[in-house]
Amino acid sequence: MAPSLGSRLEVVAASAQEEIVLVAPFMKEAVLRRLLAVTDTRVDLRVVTRWHPVEVATGVSDLACRQAALERRSAEFMLCSRLHAKYFRFDNRAFVGSANLTASGLGWREPSNLELLVDSVPLQDFEDDVAACSVIATDQMQDLMEQASRALELQSIVAPSSEMPDLGYQDRAGVGHDIWLPRCRDPGALFDVQAGRHDDLTTTLTRDALIDLRHLGILSVEDRNAFETNVAAMLSYEPIVIEVLEFAKEPKRFGAMRDWIARRCPDIVDPVRQTQTLYRWLKKFLPEKFGFTRGNYSEIIHVLEPDTNRLRN
Template identity: 30%
Template structure:
């Protein structure tokens, strides 16, 4: 069955909203659907960008260049995404097909796929799926897109090494969901994290190495990364952490040091003395500026630190 034509017909008739969810999206297919769509309609796209998959050609980050010109459109990244879900107003297609030519039966050698048509008004589970879909998602902007582009160029030269994305840094196995949900960095000097990742513990104090191990446990990292790619992986996954996302949203408006401390104390929901809150924010601020320097900035007007996110 030609699922691609079904989806095209739905997009062409869209009146209010389109949601496109797929791990793999090719730019040509994406553009084909967008050109049929009223540009004033709300369009939400959720996908995942793993550098190895991009380099293998199964997905294109350039879809950002297409969607960013639609005034009511947004693009989101969800690292563990596997679902394929397409809703146009109340009409849904759910199943196995990504937004690729082979999956949508627009090639000479199409995949064998399954897609089922469902009315979203009649299915509470689909509403729950959409609600949970945006947990730990990262919204794409030009700065984030540029960061991915730089990382892809860096790793392209190393692609012959065929880094195994399933051979993750072993400490990740020690982390549980509660740890990840409430995590904030403990390592005061983020530049030391790579030394711990490389097991160069002879260059670190015992307490620094212990703190680095605690922080590394909440990240999923391929082994043998260069320092540039290591910093990229940490930066992107940093933005997926729940508390970090709340702070990221809060500093969209420039914030003074005390404002962020008060907000951090509020969202953590714990009784922590103010000295420790200050230390936690100082540490997190260092991580932001070190791993995501193109996203965040710090100014010191009138001897008071103001932290902000570049727009």
């Protein structure tokens, strides 16, 4: 019988001397630790995955993978909400295919999935693309994801497949610029829209809410708290939020933020309206990250407390 995919990866991991790159949407802590156990602790490590509350709540992925990675001397743990690829590089040898870093994916549990990993040269363009759309996972992101997954455990949810379900509408949020920005002017209406209660809302508001929900991958739930904690968790690692956190380390007046958004996304027709919409989302879903004050006829945004990439005590 041929060795399992996981055993093949273990052999190559044990021979790595410089850098390991592990990219997969689903990861389990025990599997990641098993691979790292055979790896020289001096080898640099970069892990890229995605976190989604429903995937954590149903046991598809483990948030503890972050701790397993960051216990190493030189490690980086990143998140990419758009991630579907599986790519594993050990120095100058790479594997590309269908297997996630899970026991069933790597053949370490019966019954195992029928998966494929093909030997490849390193794909630098792919690694650059992944890095460009990923963010470093932080303590606060992990806290929000834990809260959201716990809230979902009380709901009637179905374990996801490797693909998020098609929610039945077109995602046009990415058209025209390379970063997502919220479209729905009333974030408080998102809950009613996902629940199908939108007869009293305008067609435009409903359409924009559906586009935003599709982008964030929010599944329908009956409990408002579970819904809002899910939105907060997914919003927390959107690239635009990470960029605003950096830009607003020093308090910024509305005009400065408007001009920054106009430069960041030059195709936006109305930067004032877009800035207002973004502020409404941040106030609604991430009040622990951002504060807003009034001063000299302008609204001022500031970061309430720095987020951290350190392991929590």
